[in-house]
Amino acid sequence: MLGVMQEMAEVTAYLEQQLPAGLELLREMVDINSFTGNPEGVNRLGRLTAERFAPLDFQAEFVPSTHRGWGDHLVLTRPGRSGKSIAMVSHLDTVFPPEEEARNHFRWQREGDRIFGPGTVDIKGGTVMMWLVLSAMRRHAPEVFEAVTWKLFWNSSEEPLSPDFQRVCRDRLEAGTLAALVFEAEGRLGDGVLLVVGRKGRGGWRVTATGRGAHAGGKHAFGANAIVQLGQTVQRIAALTDYSRELTFNVGAIHGGTVVNRVPHQATAEGEFRAFSPETCAQAREALLALAGPGSVCSPQDGYACEVAIEILEEWRPWPPNPATDGLCQLWREAGAQLGLTVNGEARGGLSDGNGLWDVVPTLDGLGPWGDNDHCSERSPDGSKLPEFVSVSSFVPKAALNVAAIVKLIDAARERA
Ligand SMILES: [Zn+2]
Numbered sequence: 110m111l112g113v114m115q116e117m118a119e120v121t122a123y124l125e126q127q128l129p130a131g132l133e134l135l136r137e138m139v140d141i142n143s144f145t146g147n148p149e150g151v152n153r154l155g156r157l158t159a160e161r162f163a164p165l166d167f168q169a170e171f172v173p174s175t176h177r178g179w180g181d182h183l184v185l186t187r188p189g190r191s192g193k194s195i196a197m198v199s200h201l202d203t204v205f206p207p208e209e210e211a212r213n214h215f216r217w218q219r220e221g222d223r224i225f226g227p228g229t230v231d232i233k234g235g236t237v238m239m240w241l242v243l244s245a246m247r248r249h250a251p252e253v254f255e256a257v258t259w260k261l262f263w264n265s266s267e268e269p270l271s272p273d274f275q276r277v278c279r280d281r282l283e284a285g286t287l288a289a290l291v292f293e294a295e296g297r298l299g300d301g302v303l304l305v306v307g308r309k310g311r312g313g314w315r316v317t318a319t320g321r322g323a324h325a326g327g328k329h330a331f332g333a334n335a336i337v338q339l340g341q342t343v344q345r346i347a348a349l350t351d352y353s354r355e356l357t358f359n360v361g362a363i364h365g366g367t368v369v370n371r372v373p374h375q376a377t378a379e380g381e382f383r384a385f386s387p388e389t390c391a392q393a394r395e396a397l398l399a400l401a402g403p404g405s406v407c408s409p410q411d412g413y414a415c416e417v418a419i420e421i422l423e424e425w426r427p428w429p430p431n432p433a434t435d436g437l438c439q440l441w442r443e444a445g446a447q448l449g450l451t452v453n454g455e456a457r458g459g460l461s462d463g464n465g466l467w468d469v470v471p472t473l474d475g476l477g478p479w480g481d482n483d484h485c486s487e488r489s490p491d492g493s494k495l496p497e498f499v500s501v502s503s504f505v506p507k508a509a510l511n512v513a514a515i516v517k518l519i520d521a522a523r524e525r526a
Pocket of ligand 1: 200231232267293
């Protein structure tokens with residue numbers, strides 16, 4: 110135990126020494142606009158990332174996205190001597206278009222422990238965390254570093270949920286992959302570290318109400334009002350939310366009608382539902398689709414009824430709590446106990462690339478640094494609105510935690526072999 114503590118003190122000292130270089134790398138990354146819809150920027154960031162990991166002996170593969178308007182995914186590989194492999198996952202893109210960054214003067218800005226800027230915590234800080242962890246492993250756990258086949262994956266388009274990235278990962282994962290480690294931001298509970306051990310699944314949907322158009326003055330009673338129908342239908346959809354099962358339905362957008370002297374013949378709404386368990390997601394889908402069919406809004410003159418059509422636009426399966434993830438979280442908890450850090454797991458409502466990996470490889474998320482206000486670029490003079498930032502002081506302790514836990518993961522695999 111004393112030996113481990115001494116080693117960890119050395120690792121921490123090394124990480125402190127590497128942090129300025131890590132922050133310089135972060136600054137270079139934040140200075141490149143890598144909005145998902147800016148493929149040149151995303152590709153520039155991909156090339157910079159490959160360059161900065163090359164001294165650790167990683168080989169780069171750029172994989173074109175199946176979406177023509179998006180940049181290339183990046184895969185870095187370092188073959189190891191044993192049959193064991195570890196995957197690390199991050200993404201290149203941010204949610205901030207260049208115009209928005211310019212309008213809000215949103216750029217690299219250090220204030221005390223905080224660094225504000227696009228992607229500082231979601232997720233360029235996570236990429237820097239990977240670099241710190243791998244650098245420290247090579248220096249202080251060279252045997253483990255050389256033994257493992259490292260596969261690092263960067264999604265070019267995580268924010269809009271790129272449909273092809275999970276294939277890119279799944280096709281390239283080694284048979285002996287011990288874990289997929291996702292470097293999205295850490296959560297906090299008091300001083301405690303919260304890792305991500307599950308995420309909701311999501312279903313996107315569209316409802317179209319079709320009625321019968323009519324002159325609002327001359328033939329009002331002949332009309333079947335599609336907007337009124339849709340209003341009723343979206344109320345019923347909203348009522349499917351069941352917080353006791355952590356199931357939510359969100360009506361997110363609504364459109365209908367054309368000009369006001371017509372009884373409108375069409376209206377549409379779009380939204381999503383989310384839940385943690387595959388069963389709840391399946392039931393939610395059923396309950397939603399059951400609302401399709403003849404509507405209750407009819408022409409008062411001849412009873413012509415509106416029609417309600419419902420489409421499922423896309424579905425993302427949930428990452429439910431599971432034993433493989435819990436096993437990883439336990440290793441991080443034990444490593445935390447040795448380092449004097451409280452570590453726990455939480456399930457989150459938002460999706461990540463973990464949703465597409467947990468069923469093939471034990472997956473743990475939230476391994477990046479701590480920060481807050483991700484996806485926000487605005488700042489108000491009174492400080493009630495602050496943009497995305499990363500906490501500088503969260504890097505070293507979290508990197509040390511990740512190093513200690515990865516060593517435990519390899520040790521545990523060796524004991525099993
Ligand atoms: Zn992210």
